[in-house]
Amino acid sequence: MNPFILIPPAYAQDASGFVAGVVQFAPLILIFAVFYFLLIRPQQQKQKELRNMLAAIKRGDKVVTGGGIIGTVQKVPMVQDKNGKQVPSTEIEVEIAPNLRVTVLRETIASVVSPVPANDTKPLKGRAS
Secondary structure: OOHHHOOOHHHHHHHHHHHHHHHHHHHHHHHHHHHHHHHHHHHHHHHHHHHHHHHOOOOOOEEEEOOOOEEEEEEOOEEEOOOOOEEEOOEEEEEEEOOEEEEEEHHHEEEEEOOOOOOOOOOOOOOOO
């Protein structure tokens, strides 16, 4: 009886089979990495910035709601949570016209508009324009 018949030839191919399997999955891993760094991670950072912006809303801020309404925050009421701690309410009072106030949910605010200073400069004296 030949002793080499009992040894299957697959043992000799283990190392090359492993490398071939890794090479097959390399494009999938590369595609996932590209999606993560180009799509998922920037979106997570944007959501974090939005959460921080919504948490920092205070009276006098000019805001834009998800529906496109622009107004000035008039009141951010405080409420008690389950533990009795004072936290900002989810409802904010916004003035959209003189003496016209509406209550909006904090989550519906799309952005806080910060006033941009004008770029006007005074003309220099003695210089002709």
